[in-house]
Amino acid sequence: MTGKTSFALIGFGWRAEAFWRLSTVLPDVSCVGAVVRSPRSLPVPDFGSLADCLTSVRPDFLVTALPRVANPEVVTDAVARGVPVLTETPPAPDLTGLRRLWDAVGGSGLVQVAEQYLLMPAHAARLAAVRSGIIGTPTQVQVSSTHQYHAVSLIRHLLDAGHAQAVVRATRTVALLLDPQTRQGWTDDPVPKPATTTLATLDFGHGRSGLYDFTDNQSRNQLRFRRILVRGSHGELRDDEIVHLPAPRTILRSSLVRRQTGHDLDLAGFDTETISLGSRVLYRNPYPGLRWNDDEIATATMLQAMAAWVRGEGAPPYPLADGAQDHLIALAVEEAADTDRTVTTTSEPWAATP
Known part of the structure; x- marks a missing residue:
């Protein structure tokens, strides 16, 4: 180049x-x-x-x-x-x-x-672990972290559901919750306000399903944990821990470990280096020394992937067909919650796209 x-x-x-x-x-x-x-x-x-x-x-x-x-x-x-x-x-x-x-x-x-969530270090490592086969065939993904199309992207790709139609059921509840931070920073507001939680189940058929769980501002409200669960035929991944069966009569629990520099007497400076599972490195930060947060790493990765694709040197980073499918299902979640009825997504022209 x-x-x-x-x-x-x-x-x-x-x-x-x-x-x-x-x-x-x-x-x-x-x-x-x-x-x-x-x-x-x-x-x-x-x-x-x-x-x-x-x-x-x-x-x-x-x-x-x-x-x-x-x-x-x-x-x-x-x-x-x-x-x-x-x-x-x-x-x-x-x-x-x-x-x-x-x-x-x-x-x-x-x-x-520009769907960057699968490029975030933790999610990229989880996807690599699931695709390694350690938990067998993924059958259910539960996401309580981010909203709408971002969450759907995680669910679809961790399940390898492609553009399959989804049967969606959803409900909403409202409860009080403090909202200490927004995009603008600390609110310093001590009064809990009504916050809406949307719960939805997504049935992709062939034993594959998803659970969507999102509360208003959960992406930035640190009073709510981010949770991700991937269930498979031979085990499951929960956040950064995996239970699996590596040999007959042998059930093990293994952890995804992030190598984060800058703690205690590590004088290299605060940075993400790797995320590993045992002796296997699942993710390596492509931007060592820049001290970027996970979203910055993911956005930069997407930008470089787009540039490489335009040059003819890389695969398409996230085709329109995928982005459209994510939003199609996210819209079905909102419709199901609004109407209190089951919604089945339609098979759209982009579903025929490889």
Whole structure:
């Protein structure tokens, strides 16, 4: 590879700023501009339209970080101009929007989705452990950690459910909960407020099922544990522990161990090095020394994977068909909870995509 693979941002909010900030450190990716609605002070050149951006800086691909209602039109415009797109989640607001977007760009092969959760170190290690066969065939995944399409992505891939239809049942309950932190930081609010918990079961058939459990702001509310359980035919994974049967009449419990530097007299500085299972390294941080948190590591990994794919040097990081399927099931969860009825997802055109 010679030079850097360039990208331009569409929008420059909180998420877009993260892509730009990480790109300033990556050796093979550079952000060359941003398309924003009104001129303002940005660390990169700003443009009033996609056409102006493409004419002026000619990026190799685009990263859209827009409200879900506005996103499909921009993605469609970019694809019509022949530019690859990494679209933020979800790619469209609703099922009608997903169908229209797929009709417009699904056959182009130019659109990827910035679904980064499977690239987070802990989840990547869990996925590697499950795919190693240590718990046999995965049959059920329970996720209580993140919301909607992110949780569905974890469930689908840990089950290897592909684009299978899902029968969804859901319910909601409301209870008091302190909310000490938001994206803006500490709230310093001592009064518990009503918080909604959504519980849903997802039946993918052939003995595969999922449990979705999410409480308002759980992604940032540290008063709720993040929990993940993967049940298999020969054992199960619970968070960072595995129970399995390695030999007849032998039940073992093994742990996923994160090697975190910077504690006590480890003077290397605070950083993630590896996550291992026994003597096997399941995950190795590709950015040693940068002291990034897990979400930063995952986002940078996605950005580099997109750049490698655009160069023809790597696999597609997360195709639109997967992002659409995640949101299709997430919408079914909301519909089932809203109506108190069982919802079966439809088989959509993207389900035929390998």
